Amino acid sequence: xxxxVQKYGGTSVASVERIKQVAERVAKFKMLGHxxxxxxxxxxxxxxxxxxxxxxxxxxxxxxxxxxxVSTGEQVTIALLAMALKDLGLKAKSYTGAQVRILTDNxxxxxxxxxxxxxxxxxxxxxxxxxVVAGFQGVxxxxxxxxxxxxxxxTTGVALAAALKxxxxxxxxxxxxxxxxxxxxxxxxxRLKTVTFEEMLEMAxxxxxxxxxxxxxxxxxxxxxxxxxxxxxxxGEGTLITFExxxxxxxxxxxxxxxxxDEAKITVLGVPDTPGIAYQILGPVADANIDxxxxxxxxxxxxxxxxxxxxxRNEYTRxxxxxxxxxxxxxxxxxxxxxxxxxxxIVGVGMRSHVGIASNMFKTLAAExxxxxxxxxxxxxxxxxxxxxxxxxxxxxxxxAFGLEKAA
Amino acid sequence: xxxxVQKYGGTSVASVERIKQVAERVAKFKMLGHxxxxxxxxxxxxxxxxxxxxxxxxxxxxxxxxxxxVSTGEQVTIALLAMALKDLGLKAKSYTGAQVRILTDNxxxxxxxxxxxxxxxxxxxxxxxxxVVAGFQGVxxxxxxxxxxxxxxxTTGVALAAALKxxxxxxxxxxxxxxxxxxxxxxxxxRLKTVTFEEMLEMAxxxxxxxxxxxxxxxxxxxxxxxxxxxxxxxGEGTLITFExxxxxxxxxxxxxxxxxDEAKITVLGVPDTPGIAYQILGPVADANIDxxxxxxxxxxxxxxxxxxxxxRNEYTRxxxxxxxxxxxxxxxxxxxxxxxxxxxIVGVGMRSHVGIASNMFKTLAAExxxxxxxxxxxxxxxxxxxxxxxxxxxxxxxxAFGLEKAA
Numbered sequence: 001x002x003x004x005v006q007k008y009g010g011t012s013v014a015s016v017e018r019i020k021q022v023a024e025r026v027a028k029f030k031m032l033g034h035x036x037x038x039x040x041x042x043x044x045x046x047x048x049x050x051x052x053x054x055x056x057x058x059x060x061x062x063x064x065x066x067x068x069x070v071s072t073g074e075q076v077t078i079a080l081l082a083m084a085l086k087d088l089g090l091k092a093k094s095y096t097g098a099q100v101r102i103l104t105d106n107x108x109x110x111x112x113x114x115x116x117x118x119x120x121x122x123x124x125x126x127x128x129x130x131x132v133v134a135g136f137q138g139v140x141x142x143x144x145x146x147x148x149x150x151x152x153x154x155t156t157g158v159a160l161a162a163a164l165k166x167x168x169x170x171x172x173x174x175x176x177x178x179x180x181x182x183x184x185x186x187x188x189x190x191r192l193k194t195v196t197f198e199e200m201l202e203m204a205x206x207x208x209x210x211x212x213x214x215x216x217x218x219x220x221x222x223x224x225x226x227x228x229x230x231x232x233x234x235x236g237e238g239t240l241i242t243f244e245x246x247x248x249x250x251x252x253x254x255x256x257x258x259x260x261x262d263e264a265k266i267t268v269l270g271v272p273d274t275p276g277i278a279y280q281i282l283g284p285v286a287d288a289n290i291d292x293x294x295x296x297x298x299x300x301x302x303x304x305x306x307x308x309x310x311x312x313r314n315e316y317t318r319x320x321x322x323x324x325x326x327x328x329x330x331x332x333x334x335x336x337x338x339x340x341x342x343x344x345x346i347v348g349v350g351m352r353s354h355v356g357i358a359s360n361m362f363k364t365l366a367a368e369x370x371x372x373x374x375x376x377x378x379x380x381x382x383x384x385x386x387x388x389x390x391x392x393x394x395x396x397x398x399x400x401a402f403g404l405e406k407a408a
Numbered sequence: 409x410x411x412x413v414q415k416y417g418g419t420s421v422a423s424v425e426r427i428k429q430v431a432e433r434v435a436k437f438k439m440l441g442h443x444x445x446x447x448x449x450x451x452x453x454x455x456x457x458x459x460x461x462x463x464x465x466x467x468x469x470x471x472x473x474x475x476x477x478v479s480t481g482e483q484v485t486i487a488l489l490a491m492a493l494k495d496l497g498l499k500a501k502s503y504t505g506a507q508v509r510i511l512t513d514n515x516x517x518x519x520x521x522x523x524x525x526x527x528x529x530x531x532x533x534x535x536x537x538x539x540v541v542a543g544f545q546g547v548x549x550x551x552x553x554x555x556x557x558x559x560x561x562x563t564t565g566v567a568l569a570a571a572l573k574x575x576x577x578x579x580x581x582x583x584x585x586x587x588x589x590x591x592x593x594x595x596x597x598x599r600l601k602t603v604t605f606e607e608m609l610e611m612a613x614x615x616x617x618x619x620x621x622x623x624x625x626x627x628x629x630x631x632x633x634x635x636x637x638x639x640x641x642x643x644g645e646g647t648l649i650t651f652e653x654x655x656x657x658x659x660x661x662x663x664x665x666x667x668x669x670d671e672a673k674i675t676v677l678g679v680p681d682t683p684g685i686a687y688q689i690l691g692p693v694a695d696a697n698i699d700x701x702x703x704x705x706x707x708x709x710x711x712x713x714x715x716x717x718x719x720x721r722n723e724y725t726r727x728x729x730x731x732x733x734x735x736x737x738x739x740x741x742x743x744x745x746x747x748x749x750x751x752x753x754i755v756g757v758g759m760r761s762h763v764g765i766a767s768n769m770f771k772t773l774a775a776e777x778x779x780x781x782x783x784x785x786x787x788x789x790x791x792x793x794x795x796x797x798x799x800x801x802x803x804x805x806x807x808x809a810f811g812l813e814k815a816a
Contacts, residue, residue, distance in 0.1 A: 016461065016464045016465055019465060020465070050484070053424065053484075053488065054487070054488065054491060056424045057424055057427060057428070057488050057491045057492050057495065058491035058492065058494060058495040061491050062490065062491050062494050064501075064502075065487040065488075065490040065491045065494070065502055066487070066491075068483060068486065068487035068490075068502050068504070069483070069484055069487035069488065071483075072480035072483045072484055075476060075477070075479075075480045075483070076458070076461075076477055076480055078476065079462070079473040079474070079476035079477035080461065080462065080465050080473075080477065082470065082473045082476075083462060083465045083466035083469050083470050083473045083474075084465050084466065086466060086470050086473070087465065087466040093472075094472075094473055094476050096476070096553075098506065099551055099552075099553075143507055144507075145504075145507075
């Protein structure tokens with residue numbers, strides 16, 4: 001008998017029919033003798049509907065009240081699933097975030113979990129109940145309702161699994177696991193049986209959004225066994241996320257190709273190559289609450305240097321205006337930008353023990369005449385920025401070059 | 409400076425536009441220097457939508473989970489109104505029933521308020537906030553969400569006014585007060601400036617549903633000054649509900665004509681006129697959870713008697729079947745019924761000190777050849793059951809006979 005936490009996303013509870021299907025899946029696990037805690041998102045579309053309603057009233061909406069509003073989305077689905085489980089003859093009980101007491105800080109709309117009081121859940125589990133918990137929400141020390149931000153239901157699931165010392169946390173989504181890359185671009189893309197925590201983190205942060213990053217970090221910190229599964233398939237073991245490299249039985253050098261077309265590039269040309277110039281440029285950007293991803297500073301000639309960085313594409317125009325406004329002050333010759341770029345990354349823990357990975361990547365892209373505009377590396381990934389129009393081609397040739405279509 | 413509790417029903421918060429109008433009305437009271445607590449219902453239609461959703465999943469739905477589900481309706485409106493108030497530059501804060509801590513018993517879907525912890529509200533009011541409270545909901549001693557049943561938002565408003573010792577509890581509805589009768593039937597019907605608590609109770613229980621009965625009882629018990637107003641009119645003082653007869657400045661003998669076409673009549677003919685026969689007939693009816701309203705037993709001849717009572721029209725067929733099933737056992741000659749009846753009542757505290765009211769009522773109906781099938785009286789009302797087809801005529805002639813179109 002195991003204790004399993006199962007998290008179902010918005011598409012898995014999008015209708016009465018789907019909610020009944022989730023109930024049947026839960027019933028199967030109960031029949032096998034397991035204890036089950038279910039974490040739910042709101043019905044897909046509901047959170048956006050509520051946010052729009054809020055903006056119709058006040059724009060931007062007060063964040064405390066926005067949390068009161070949007071937290072109703074999960075409250076609806078937990079009640080309906082508890083009913084569906086009872087309709088199947090199971091014992092079930094729903095809990096809002098406040099009812100569990102998922103204690104968070106008071107950073108409304110992006111709160112962080114501080115503590116989970118799991119005592120009530122444990123006694124209800126021992127009494128044979130399926131526990132159905134509202135994801136994405138908590139409560140601060142003063143009893144104000146908080147939410148964890150987009151994708152926060154994954155975090156709720158992992159945090160509950162950690163608090164209850166669950167045997168496994170299963171994340172049910174509309175994909176049946178983590179793939180070597182997006183199958184819509186590379187039909188040969190293959191589901192990974194296992195992926196390490198660090199690889200998953202890189203894949204998630206690079207746009208392969210199967211899991212919310214914070215939930216993966218949380219799982220890593222508390223060593224929660226995390227599995228990604230499809231809620232639309234009867235069978236399948238999904239992808240297990242492991243925390244030891246040795247657990248990765250496939251031992252591929254490269255696990256996957258991630259990509260991201262949400263970024264834009266800003267280049268500040270001809271600034272004086274003096275100490276503190278990076279701060280002079282990026283300080284005001286940070287002050288304007290603009291997140292910077294990749295940063296490159298070329299060694300300059302004539303005491304001048306070029307400085308390039310990427311921001312989210314939504315911030316492109318604002319960043320460009322900001323820097324042009326201070327061009328004279330920092331002594332730059334010109335500020336230019338490009339929002340038609342894409343970032344492609346190869347990810348794999350095998351990189352640590354293998355050489356020649358980067359050169360293989362660059363050679364593969366060169367063979368297709370794809371120009372590399374920026375490069376950034378970490379211990380387990382190499383990212384390049386290229387012209388957006390070459391994105392699909394780059395992903396396809398890299399997938400093939402590293403033999404990802406073949407099981408290791 | 410006064411402390412005012414204002415309750416707005418579902419039609420008053422049915423859209424973003426309406427919610428903004430409520431915010432503007434609240435702002436006016438704030439500008440006059442008053443402290444304001446607002447109690448809201450769900451958007452009209454929302455509670456029914458949620459109940460239907462529940463029945464699609466489980467029928468009948470588990471009541472604990474139904475309360476978790478439907479309580480989201482008010483949680484949405486309180487958040488939106490708090491935003492709208494902030495958008496007008498006011499300080500505002502929403503509270504769910506659980507956040508106030510409106511403690512109830514655990515009778516899900518029809519819970520009763522046991523206690524209200526008003527300390528937080530009071531300090532938030534003193535800090536200049538408009539307090540926006542979700543009506544209709546509370547929490548039991550174990551933290552389970554409860555609801556007070558249909559119309560329960562009125563009760564929340566009155567209970568909060570009692571707990572906070574508010575100067576006035578204003579109930580905003582789609583009518584601008586309590587009328588001498590339904591203006592759709594009698595165009596001359598007149599809004600009452602005041603009505604006594606007892607008259608209001610009789611009017612409400614007889615179908616003039618301006619306020620939920622329990623809220624009026626509650627107001628009476630705690631001597632809350634209750635005023636019914638229209639949320640769709642800019643001006644108007646509505647109807648004040650008073651608790652002392654002397655407060656009723658209008659001093660009319662009859663305050664209004666109430667009516668009800670929701671009942672049906674059952675007659676058990678020729679039962680033995682022996683002690684206990686009423687219990688033999690009504691015991692099984694009560695056991696079947698059927699509410700009985702009027703009861704009449706005629707003096708019998710030949711040791712026989714006829715027994716007549718009324719039930720809700722929805723229970724007519726079931727009651728008839730129930731009694732016909734036990735006809736032989738109770739020794740009745742026949743069980744007959746009629747669901748085409750209506751109850752018309754004249755209500756007024758002036759009846760206590762005036763004679764001839766009943767005979768005036770009967771004479772007025774006789775003059776129109778309206779046959780009276782049943783009569784029941786209390787200290788401040790006289791009700792008659794008549795053929796449904798005469799309902800409008802009866803209400804019109806009684807309204808005129810008692811001079812209700814003229815201000816007292």
